[in-house]
Amino acid sequence: MAHCCLGGLAEFLQSFQQRVERFHENPGVRELPPDTYISRTITLVNCGPPLRALAERLARAGPLESEPAREAAASALDRVTRLCHRVLADLLFQELQPHFNKLMRRKWLSSSEALDGIVGTLGAQALALRRLQDEPYQALVAELHRRALVEYVRPLLRGRLRCRSARTRSRVAGRLREDAAQLQRLFRRLESQASWLDAVVPHLAEVLQLEDTPSIQVEVGVLVRDYPDIRRKHVAALLDIRGLRNAAARHEILAVARDLELSEGGALATPRDRAFFADIPVPRPPFCLGLPLLLGRLPLSRLSRPGLTCLPRPRPTSPARPRAQL
Structure with a gap:
């Protein structure tokens, strides 16, 4: 029966x-x-x-x-x-x-308007979501928590801000920590159980503010351990934001991410509900043509111009459409 x-x-x-x-x-x-x-x-x-x-x-x-x-x-x-x-x-x-679009801009550094809008809207809409039964409510709030942090970090790693001094890095890191604390308080009120998300923005703030390479390496190692779907391109974008141009230091820091990627098996083992950086694409860096290639084609007077040898990466060409037969 x-x-x-x-x-x-x-x-x-x-x-x-x-x-x-x-x-x-x-x-x-x-x-x-x-x-x-x-x-x-x-x-x-x-x-x-x-x-x-x-x-x-x-x-x-x-x-x-x-x-x-x-x-x-x-x-x-x-x-x-x-x-x-x-x-x-x-x-x-x-x-x-519209509130996320205001993040990581000059006004964001000195005003909490954008985050106040995010927190206020989420808090107001959560009242309607409380009508969900407990199990689906918990699942939805965890996804909202994850997605809110993804949308918060996205404009940062897309390079909307560039830090040109230690003072600017300190201001940006401080703002990130304040916003992270406010978002954490919000999702605690909403009873989110996705506490694994709480540390991501503070980790990024530390990478921005730390000064010596070994300390940055340690922080990147913790970041890769806690969020195994992060990739070297994300770490490289973060180093670009903090204005780190020293090639040797960049190589040492990115090597930590590379080694941990290889040892942990990467994002293949990351469940969908624990994916974070996999949902944040970053701009592809330019590639630089070597001088030997250019020497035979350009006058030496032009080789000294900054940015001359760095070009955008070519996009893959789409197959040509067949011509219509008349």
Whole structure:
């Protein structure tokens, strides 16, 4: 009896999953007032825990042959939850994006306006999310926590700021620490369990502010250990931001990231919910043509011009489209 009921429940949940997907794909649904759309999405998510509990009870009461049906039921509910979480997060971050666009600019150094907007918007929207049942709420808040920190760090590593002095580095590092503390307090209020995110911005601040190469190497080592999906390109971008141009020092620091990448196996072992730097692309550095290549093509008077031998990396050429036959 339990086996038959579980099979029927699994079929129903697969149909439910498809209907939820069609609901969110419907262009007319996106025209609903945001509060209505959010409320309906939360209702769909809240269907999950009791149905999941029912499937588990039926599986325990049934024979071993019930396991495939239980897995099918769980898979359908997981898909519904992930889709609805993505919808809710996307709606929230659309509202947050203007505030993130103000980060890492000159005004950001002297004003908390951008972060106050982020914290205020997240705090206000969290009131609606409290209607979620506990399990989906915790999963969503953890993802919001991760995504908020990713969006905070992204403009930093994209090179929106450049530090030209130790004083500027100190100011930027101090601002990063203040913002990190404010975000940490916010997500503690929201009961986020993703505490692994709390240290990422303070680590970046330390790399910016430290002066001697060995100390920077140690901090980079800790950063790579705690966030194994970080890559040398991220560390190199951070060194660019702090204005470190000494080739020997850069090589020593980047070697730490390289060695730990090789020893830890890199981001291949990083679960999706623990990915961080993998979601932050950084600009590709220019490549420099060697002097022997240029000597035969350019007059010596032009070789002394700064930036002459550094060119943007070429983009891969797309295959040529076949010409239309007339």
